[in-house]
Amino acid sequence: MSASTAQLLISCPDQQGLVAKISNFIYANGGNIIHADHHTDFAVDRFLTRIEWQLDGFKLPRELIGPAFQAIAEPLEATWELSFSDAVPRIAIWVSRQDHCLYDLILRQRAKELQAEIPLIISNHEKLDAISTQFNIDYHHIPIAAATKEEQEAKQLDLLQQYQIDVVVLAKYMQILSADFIAKFPQIINIHHSFLPAFAGANPYQRAYERGVKIIGATAHYATADLDQGPIIEQDVVRVSHRDETKDLIRKGKDLERVVLARAVRLHLQNRVLVYGNRTVVFG
Amino acid sequence: MSASTAQLLISCPDQQGLVAKISNFIYANGGNIIHADHHTDFAVDRFLTRIEWQLDGFKLPRELIGPAFQAIAEPLEATWELSFSDAVPRIAIWVSRQDHCLYDLILRQRAKELQAEIPLIISNHEKLDAISTQFNIDYHHIPIAAATKEEQEAKQLDLLQQYQIDVVVLAKYMQILSADFIAKFPQIINIHHSFLPAFAGANPYQRAYERGVKIIGATAHYATADLDQGPIIEQDVVRVSHRDETKDLIRKGKDLERVVLARAVRLHLQNRVLVYGNRTVVFG
């Protein structure tokens, strides 16, 4: 399936005829639907869908698909997002001192598991600069202190603009972003090293050890102004035992963090995550 | 969501306009689609879908939905199956000596996790008769020997007809059904106590122990003439260690067998399993 496709993520109040109207729009213009998944959340009477069709032979040029679909979406009060399978989004990876998620994302991008460019690494430490050199990625060291946070965030925003970044991935970036920053650049995926909502906040592995849990987890979510409260994209877990000290939880957790974050980033890049309220529909 | 719905499982060669044609049929008749999931298997260029809509306000009476849809399906060379969410299929449970899956299915049916009736238990042993009494289900003891197999299978078929059975669940029935029987009554779900295709055939736990595997599994599949080769509906696994002897694998495996079989039966009853070739699409 190398041919290009278009993808629509749509959210609107439930009513009759939604699938028909959307699929007729595609069919009438000569598109062949290859994946479609419709879900109704009855708790809020909301219709949520992802639909993907082949662009080969589609009669509308790309730049007209959005305007044309808006004519259908407007009377349905639908919010929607259009994307193309051959787009190559630009990722900025933010890190502190730990390198495992950074390496993992870069290697997956190199292995073409993630269809994206990674032109920028931002860190509040200098430690991982060598990795950026190794893989030829720009590295910007922006230290954060309480007094300078506002101006440093301004610098970060400038960099995101300058590098034309589409999505920020917090790959073990151990700083809290201000609500103001997130409002200005909301496309942010974070990995939290616990099975949220358990152990939100600092030192989750230490607290997991102290609580004596038998399973630990990791959670990838969109960052919001409320720390560790954003919509969850993906979670996974691993069994631990009394033999595991905090340092073992950290080691085992790293494997989780890598794979959970990578899955979330891949789902996001493939436009498979639809956020509504504080929930996500993940179209697998 | 207590209102009744109709469900279509459809399989046909891939082509443009399939979603539009199907959803137009439903919309034109006043149906509201509440779940739909479309999948294209590019390896065989086949379109596979499950679509479900509310019957409340639907203009076609139930008995005309099939004939009306057939007019759409025929030019698409589609095979399809129509079902209704308020149907109550009739299950025959077949057992030998082990009771854990039998109890589990009955209790789930009583707890309304399985929307079905269980009017009939067939066994090649007398051992579990007391359970049938406890839950007021008819129990037929039909012993099997090589010499009598053909006539005994004839008796079994008679019972299935007499009790108007829709689906047979082999809940640890330790006999092999003849190809002839399966041809005459193909709606059969079996639980095999291994992670197929590993350890097909007899004594899988003993062989898993001997091989020294670190994980064991169970597999629910449709029975076909080739033993343990039918389309897989559901599988699950559990970790084991050197401390687990064969008897521990059996004990741990029982928990798997219960839950894997129950999930498969539930998916089947909800018409969420579409078989094509030797594969299944499970619409979750």
Added chain:
Amino acid sequence: MSASTAQLLISCPDQQGLVAKISNFIYANGGNIIHADHHTDFAVDRFLTRIEWQLDGFKLPRELIGPAFQAIAEPLEATWELSFSDAVPRIAIWVSRQDHCLYDLILRQRAKELQAEIPLIISNHEKLDAISTQFNIDYHHIPIAAATKEEQEAKQLDLLQQYQIDVVVLAKYMQILSADFIAKFPQIINIHHSFLPAFAGANPYQRAYERGVKIIGATAHYATADLDQGPIIEQDVVRVSHRDETKDLIRKGKDLERVVLARAVRLHLQNRVLVYGNRTVVFG
């Protein structure tokens, strides 16, 4: 391995020679060790062990093993617990309205997965009385109201004494026990229907749904005066998706609750759980 064994759970400050002293005691008396597992928790410098040996040929009569071992334990400042593999502990199962864990425990006991007797069911509702009849177990209906809680707990304690109960299993008993009760009868295993410490307290499935988690869990723990804060024995999880409403989480969770509670009860009955502080060592 049908021959009887003795089991010691030992906890003491770490020091040299502990394994030698304990194993010499057993060897000197003619015992053959069949399982032993020693663990040192360096965070608190504590030695924790479980050791099991065959009684066949052991020179000390059962009633003298404890006193003899105390002579070794005392200078080590060890706390210890002696048990025998052929003991048949007596369980009281406490329930409210849900029957799935109750059925599960009874059936496992009948299938000899749990070596115990279950002479008593206590419930704050009358609903599950029929099950007790079905399996010939005494059922005591003790309704709880704020005003009567103290006197009702006194009745419950009387019943535990009268039936010579060794361990109480709260199998979805939806009442909080008083600290006073727990102090008087501390051998209590509870199943909480979430992945603790996430969603402690009431309505965990509803809250899990609202938070939009992708995995739910269940936790078996010893009850303590702090609600849902006791030492964790076992946990397990299952994946959920946006298609799962709260009622689906409840259904999927029931499978977890059954198996997690049953594993915890079995581990407890086999004297494989050593509690120290608010943590457990589970000797698998």
Added chain:
Amino acid sequence: MSASTAQLLISCPDQQGLVAKISNFIYANGGNIIHADHHTDFAVDRFLTRIEWQLDGFKLPRELIGPAFQAIAEPLEATWELSFSDAVPRIAIWVSRQDHCLYDLILRQRAKELQAEIPLIISNHEKLDAISTQFNIDYHHIPIAAATKEEQEAKQLDLLQQYQIDVVVLAKYMQILSADFIAKFPQIINIHHSFLPAFAGANPYQRAYERGVKIIGATAHYATADLDQGPIIEQDVVRVSHRDETKDLIRKGKDLERVVLARAVRLHLQNRVLVYGNRTVVFG
């Protein structure tokens, strides 16, 4: 726990007094046991143990521990292996064209998750040479053809000797080693990209796709003369669905291969794997 320890893996016919004799040996020489785990396999009446003690204050110098213990082991007909926690084994990683396990092992070694040196990469292809340069590891390209296999294996053996290699890790090395080679250098860990014994041999992901399994796995095992039949060290699995084509199974499988192989190598390096017959005891 940074202090050095000694570790004994012991296997012998079961009899009374084994734990006492072994622990007395350690105690008499002033050692403090920090981990010990004893297991009896009753199917073959064999006692299998791992015991670890602190060397600080131990009266025997390292080079005398083995000879001294042999005096105890001999009358017990025990086979045993002594190792030290501060040893740094030397690994040769063998690869073909896929780099994910290679990267993973190198990065874990750099992150000190694996206590080992990796001085040598051997490959039948030139493709991954750049990685060896990146991490400053010698890379030897030894192409294999049927006609030259014998002489090429001789070269490989020479390299293992020259680099003083302790263990070979086949990190997706897509060639079969001769029985003769394995006899000469038996310390070989392989990762097979299926849940053995399912899909032994070539193209397991393609065959898993064709069979329509719902879960795929990976297996790390010691290589033996029988292809994919060696003692299993570790396995893990991941769920797949009808949406996953063969290329998706390959992608998902890579995450399994990485983590399963890394766990097996770590367990081996920590001398936690005891092989007897075709089985392993993994002391976790």
